[in-house]
Amino acid sequence: MADKSFRVEIVSADERLYSDEATMLVAQTTDGEVGILAGHAPLLGQLTEGGYVAITEADGDRRVAAVTGGFLSVAAEVVTILAETAEWAHDVDVTAEESALESAEAGSERHQLAKSRLSAAAALNR
Template sequence: MATEMTVELVAVEERLWSGSATMVSAQTTEGEIGIMAGHEPVLGQLVEAGTVAITSADGERRVAAVHGGFLSCTGAAVTILAESAEFAEDIDVEAARAVLAEGSDDPEVIAIAKGRVRAVERA
């Protein structure tokens, strides 16, 4: 049985990550899902203000904040198509926390800030 799968993390504006991985976990509207090579095919809707964690074939773990989108698994490949996504190490967590502290009339701005903070905390 294969222990690796092809994974792509794509946001509307760019491909953030592509390569071989041993594990992917994501927050979907049905709950958190963990996917390893050979997983049954599945399609899931990503939650607003969610996170995705990818463990690459060389053991590196990358966590990204994702905002909306879908996850598709074929058993040999996982594709994550997000409305927006950014890796935890690229996030200005203090700015995200400031948005949460100040509040906003725009629920999408709040959701994106929550996702950013979650990604940094999970990294």
């Protein structure tokens, strides 16, 4: 188990969603799912549309955020997520998002947002 922590910043166009210490981060990028631990090599990745970011905090708690678009940057002991949108999975209304996913046009912004929210909510329960 990792005993070192690193700083995680999650920022969207609307707000700074998260700024704290973590021992692990998992993000969905266009190249696949990537796991980050302290001391990870520098990295720049594009976040997937309709994805999520899972954070294991320094105290062991796990948090999951739905993110759409944007980038992941790993530099020194800081991981920065710059997302178009970001919100906590525990705030997702799963029933409403399932309905939105069904009614939205595939590939539309609303479809991607619903997909991201549902993906994050499912990851929260893993």
